[in-house]
Amino acid sequence: MYEWDFYTVAQSMDLFLKGMGVTFTYTIGSILLGIVFGLMAAFARLSRFFILRLIARTYQEIFRCTPLLVQILWAFYALPLLLGFTISNQVAGLLTLSLYVGAFYGEIFRSGINSIDKGQTEAGAAVGMSSRQIMWNVIMPQAVKKMLPSFINQSVIQLKNTSLLYAISVAELTYMTYVVNGETYRPLESYTIAAVLYFILLFPMTQFADYFERRMRRSD
Amino acid sequence: MTDAPVISLKGMIKNFGELQVLKGIDLDIQRGEVVALIGPSGSGKSTLIRCLNMMESPSGGQFEFMQNIIAKGFKSKGNETGIGELRRRVGMVFQHFNLFPHRNVLQNICMGPRIVLKQPQAEAEKYAKHLLEQVGLAEKHEAYPSQLSGGQKQRVAIARALAMKPEVMLFDEVTSALDPELVGEVLQVIRNLADEGMTMVLVTHEMAFAADIADRVIFLEGGVISESGTPEDVLVNPKSERLQSFLARYHG
Numbered sequence: 164m165y166e167w168d169f170y171t172v173a174q175s176m177d178l179f180l181k182g183m184g185v186t187f188t189y190t191i192g193s194i195l196l197g198i199v200f201g202l203m204a205a206f207a208r209l210s211r212f213f214i215l216r217l218i219a220r221t222y223q224e225i226f227r228c229t230p231l232l233v234q235i236l237w238a239f240y241a242l243p244l245l246l247g248f249t250i251s252n253q254v255a256g257l258l259t260l261s262l263y264v265g266a267f268y269g270e271i272f273r274s275g276i277n278s279i280d281k282g283q284t285e286a287g288a289a290v291g292m293s294s295r296q297i298m299w300n301v302i303m304p305q306a307v308k309k310m311l312p313s314f315i316n317q318s319v320i321q322l323k324n325t326s327l328l329y330a331i332s333v334a335e336l337t338y339m340t341y342v343v344n345g346e347t348y349r350p351l352e353s354y355t356i357a358a359v360l361y362f363i364l365l366f367p368m369t370q371f372a373d374y375f376e377r378r379m380r381r382s383d
Numbered sequence: 384m385t386d387a388p389v390i391s392l393k394g395m396i397k398n399f400g401e402l403q404v405l406k407g408i409d410l411d412i413q414r415g416e417v418v419a420l421i422g423p424s425g426s427g428k429s430t431l432i433r434c435l436n437m438m439e440s441p442s443g444g445q446f447e448f449m450q451n452i453i454a455k456g457f458k459s460k461g462n463e464t465g466i467g468e469l470r471r472r473v474g475m476v477f478q479h480f481n482l483f484p485h486r487n488v489l490q491n492i493c494m495g496p497r498i499v500l501k502q503p504q505a506e507a508e509k510y511a512k513h514l515l516e517q518v519g520l521a522e523k524h525e526a527y528p529s530q531l532s533g534g535q536k537q538r539v540a541i542a543r544a545l546a547m548k549p550e551v552m553l554f555d556e557v558t559s560a561l562d563p564e565l566v567g568e569v570l571q572v573i574r575n576l577a578d579e580g581m582t583m584v585l586v587t588h589e590m591a592f593a594a595d596i597a598d599r600v601i602f603l604e605g606g607v608i609s610e611s612g613t614p615e616d617v618l619v620n621p622k623s624e625r626l627q628s629f630l631a632r633y634h635g
Binding site: 280282283285286287288289290291292293296300301304305308 | 436438467468470471474475477479481482483484485494495498499540543544546547
C-alpha cells in the first residue's frame with residue numbers, strides 16, 4: 164500500500180505557485196499576441212490579394228500541421244543557428260506559443276466572419292458604409308458571438324500547451340513540478356498537485372464559457 | 384419641365400462569368416417617377432435594380448446618377464467614395480429585410496446616419512422615431528428584429544433606408560418573403576412614399592399594386608426590356624404573347 168506524503172512536497176509549495184504564475188503569464192501573453200496574429204491571418208485569408216492569402220495560409224498550415232513541442236525545440240535550438248544569435252528561452256517560448264495559437268485563432272476568426280449572412284454586408288453597404296465600417300459595425304459584433312465558444316476552447320488548450328515549455332527550461336508549472344520531484348522523489352504527490360493546480364486554473368474558464376454561451380443564446 | 388433624369392442607363396450589360404444577365408439596358412428615370420420592374424425569374428430584374436446602387440457592378444455600358452457617371456465601360460469597379468456617395472443618396476430595401484440582429488430597431492435605423500453621415504446621436508434618434516411613426520411602429524423602437532413579424536421587419540428596413548434621406552428608393556421584391564396577410568401593411572408604406580413624390584424603382588410580383596402605384600411598368604425578359612409603358616399599356620393591353628402569358632399566370 165502506497166503511503167501518501169504530501170507534507171514533504173508541500174514544503175515546496177512556493178515553487179508550485181511560482182510555476183503557476185509563470186504558466187498564467189505565458190497563457191495570457193500568448194493569447195493576446197495570438198489574437199493579433201490570428202486577426203492578421205484571418206484578414207489576410209479574406210483579402211482579395213492572392214499573395215496575402217498565400218502567406219497567411221502557409222503560416223497557418225505550418226503551425227497547425229507540426230507538433231508544438233517540435234516547434235518550441237526548433238525555435239530555441241535550431242533557429243539561432245540560422246539567425247546567428249541566441250534567443251532566450253522566454254522569447255522563443257512566448258513567440259512559438261503565440262504563433263501556434265494564432266494559427267488556430269485565425270481559422271476561428273475567419274470562419275466566424277464568413278458565417279455572417281451576405282445580406283448583412285449588403286445592408287451595411289446600402290446605407291453607404293465603407294467595407295471597413297461594415298466589418299467593425301456589422302460583421303464583427305455578430306461574428307464575435309459565434310467565435311466565442313471555439314475561442315475559449317482553444318484558449319483552454321493553450322494554457323495546457325504552456326506545459327511543453329518545460330522542454331526548454333521555462334520555469335512554468337510543469338517544469339517546477341519536475342524540479343520538486345527531483346528534490347523530493349515524490350512523483351505521485353508532485354504530479355498530482357500539478358494536475359490539481361492546472362484544474363483550478365482551467366475549471367473557472369470552462370465554466371465561464373458555458374455561462375457566456377447560455378447568456379448569448381438568450382440574447383439571440 | 385424637362386429635368387435631366389435622376390438615373391440614366393445606356394446599354395448596360397451585366398455578366399456573371401459566362402452568363403450574360405443584362406444585355407444592354409437603356410433606361411431613364413425622372414425625378415418623382417415610380418417604375419415597376421416585372422418579369423419571369425431569371426429575367427434580370429433583380430440584377431438590374433441591384434446595379435442601380437452598385438450592389439452589382441455593371442460589366443459594360445454606362446450608368447449615370449444625377450448626371451455623374453458612376454460606371455462606364457468595363458472599368459466599372461468604381462472607387463469606393465463614388466459608390467458610397469451613390470448609396471447614401473439611393474436607398475435600398477431587400478427581400479429578406481437584412482436587419483442587423485444585434486441592434487434594436489432604433490439602432491438599426493440610426494446606424495447609417497450615425498456612422499456614415501456622422502450625425503449626432505440625438506439628431507439621428509429624433510429622426511428615426513419620426514420615421515418609425517410614419518411606418519406605424521412608434522412603440523417598437525426598443526424591440527430587437529427577432530421580436531418582430533416579417534411585415535414589421537420590412538417596415539423597419541424601409542425606415543432604415545429612409546433615415547439616410549435618399550433621393551431614390553429601390554425595392555427588391557420586398558413583399559416576396561412575407562406571409563400574405565402582412566403584405567398590405569408594407570405596400571401601404573410604399574404607397575405613402577409614392578404619394579410624397581419619392582422617386583422609386585420596384586421589382587415586384589404584386590401586379591395589382593404595380594398597376595396602382597407605378598407611373599411606368601417595365602417588362603424584362605431574357606436580360607432586355609421587352610415592353611415598357613404606362614400600367615395601362617403594359618398590364619392591361621400587353622402586346623407580346625410572352626407578356627400576355629406571363630400576366631395570365633397572375634390573373635389566374
